[in-house]
Amino acid sequence: MSENKTPMIEVKDLSKNFGVVEAVNGVSLKVFPKQVLVIIGPSGSGKSTLLRTMNWLEKPTEGEVIVDGVSLSENQHCINAIRSNIGMVFQSFNLYGHLTVTENITLALRIVKKIKKNEAKKIAMQQLTKVGIADKADYYPAQLSGGQQQRVAIARALAMEPKVMLFDEPTSALDPEMIKEVLDVMLLLVKDGMTMVIVTHEMGFAKAAADEVIFMDMGKIVERAAPEVFFENPSCERSKQFLSQILSH
Amino acid sequence: MAVNDRFVTQKSKSELQSGSEMQLTKKDFPWWMIAIGVVIVITFVMIQINPDFKDAFKIIRAGLGVTISTTLSAYCIAILLGLFIGLGRVSESVVWRNISTIYVEIIRGVPLMVLIFFIALVLIPGLTAIVSSLGDVLISWGIEDFGAKLAAVENKSISMNVRAIISLAITYAAFSAEIFRAGIQSVSQGQMEAARSQGLSRWQAMRYVILPQAIRNVLPALGNDLISMLKDSSLVSILAVRDITQVTRLYVGRSFKFAEAYSILCVLYLTLTLILSLCLKVIERKMQNERK
Numbered sequence: 001m002s003e004n005k006t007p008m009i010e011v012k013d014l015s016k017n018f019g020v021v022e023a024v025n026g027v028s029l030k031v032f033p034k035q036v037l038v039i040i041g042p043s044g045s046g047k048s049t050l051l052r053t054m055n056w057l058e059k060p061t062e063g064e065v066i067v068d069g070v071s072l073s074e075n076q077h078c079i080n081a082i083r084s085n086i087g088m089v090f091q092s093f094n095l096y097g098h099l100t101v102t103e104n105i106t107l108a109l110r111i112v113k114k115i116k117k118n119e120a121k122k123i124a125m126q127q128l129t130k131v132g133i134a135d136k137a138d139y140y141p142a143q144l145s146g147g148q149q150q151r152v153a154i155a156r157a158l159a160m161e162p163k164v165m166l167f168d169e170p171t172s173a174l175d176p177e178m179i180k181e182v183l184d185v186m187l188l189l190v191k192d193g194m195t196m197v198i199v200t201h202e203m204g205f206a207k208a209a210a211d212e213v214i215f216m217d218m219g220k221i222v223e224r225a226a227p228e229v230f231f232e233n234p235s236c237e238r239s240k241q242f243l244s245q246i247l248s249h
Numbered sequence: 250m251a252v253n254d255r256f257v258t259q260k261s262k263s264e265l266q267s268g269s270e271m272q273l274t275k276k277d278f279p280w281w282m283i284a285i286g287v288v289i290v291i292t293f294v295m296i297q298i299n300p301d302f303k304d305a306f307k308i309i310r311a312g313l314g315v316t317i318s319t320t321l322s323a324y325c326i327a328i329l330l331g332l333f334i335g336l337g338r339v340s341e342s343v344v345w346r347n348i349s350t351i352y353v354e355i356i357r358g359v360p361l362m363v364l365i366f367f368i369a370l371v372l373i374p375g376l377t378a379i380v381s382s383l384g385d386v387l388i389s390w391g392i393e394d395f396g397a398k399l400a401a402v403e404n405k406s407i408s409m410n411v412r413a414i415i416s417l418a419i420t421y422a423a424f425s426a427e428i429f430r431a432g433i434q435s436v437s438q439g440q441m442e443a444a445r446s447q448g449l450s451r452w453q454a455m456r457y458v459i460l461p462q463a464i465r466n467v468l469p470a471l472g473n474d475l476i477s478m479l480k481d482s483s484l485v486s487i488l489a490v491r492d493i494t495q496v497t498r499l500y501v502g503r504s505f506k507f508a509e510a511y512s513i514l515c516v517l518y519l520t521l522t523l524i525l526s527l528c529l530k531v532i533e534r535k536m537q538n539e540r541k
Contacts, residue, residue: 084448094443108447
């Protein structure tokens, strides 16, 4: 990686406690522009919490998050403007249930970016075409399959033209046959050079798409390596154990 | 009654039921509606043929306007105030949250009739006294015009009808606040997170994402409140507001025709609530279809 560039996301000594539970414990990392970082680890390892601190959905107990040179903790007054530059895709899609697919995408465009209705609709159609569901533009989320909903969620995030995309286990709530259609869209973004941080259990995808893999356990980064190294020849005992468990079937 | 029967038949059949048959409610012919309809029709026929009924009805009818207008205006205020307090209940501000909770707990802890007395005969006179002395202060500061207007506010200048409306509105605002709170909490946390992650402020997320879904979820409950409000509006008769209950009481007081007058009163309330609940059913069904 080109270490001289300013990182898109920098996390410094970040800790997050929920009461007495330490979800994230002293994590530092950098994500550079156009880099794809995949975070894996057993459940409860703090990977989702770490991801959620990156757009301040989770407030860190200690440490700092800097997005594109802007410290989140020092710029609370414009947190909404900062967030509008960070796309986020959730495990449970979280599409707005009372709005159609198009309206789901145009809502934030119109309110946050103050884009006119017709213009916003055009943007929505472009994004829907990109994720391959332009024909469902007037459907309600409940009428779509999980995979389609997640693709709409990705389109919704992309429409804001984010500088970085965060994915929080985007395929974990999907039926097996729908996982591929979502991963395909994500691969498309990788090809486009989108900066991405992805929490996932899809090891095949991590191998194919990641520039770097981070393995977390007990709130700490256990291992950090290029995917070929991590999956073929992990250096830590804990990573080996984790990989052998999920790859054993 | 109908509900009980249904429950019993379901219970005895329950072992035979397969998954798809285990619905919570069974649709059956609306016998209940026909039974109530017959009662209403008989009463109105009596009004036509029996002079005593006719007499009573003519007088009681005069209170309908007051009952309906009191109910509707109190309900509108209650919904708006309730939405405001309901938002306060889920607010991030400690002050707003606590004030809302205090409001709801106090109102829920005092009987409606006592509240009506208290608000109409203690709270409002107290407030008017404060307002008019505030006017006096403003006059002494030289703000004569506005001050004089405030100073002129007297306890007497607020009619009992208005007091009744305010009392009902304040009371029902607490109930609808709880309905709104429940509605807001029924929308999944993920909706708020998604909206915030896109850069919407908390208020914008509330306004455009959470509330539309919350209100849709609680529409039946809000409708029930309107029906309860209509029935509870009869309590304003204790303030001598001439709603149908009060005019009935007055009529009975001088004619002693208890049976005629109170039968008509019952049937009038029943008719009104039935019309309301039918309207609400139609709206509910419409919204359910829309969602599919």
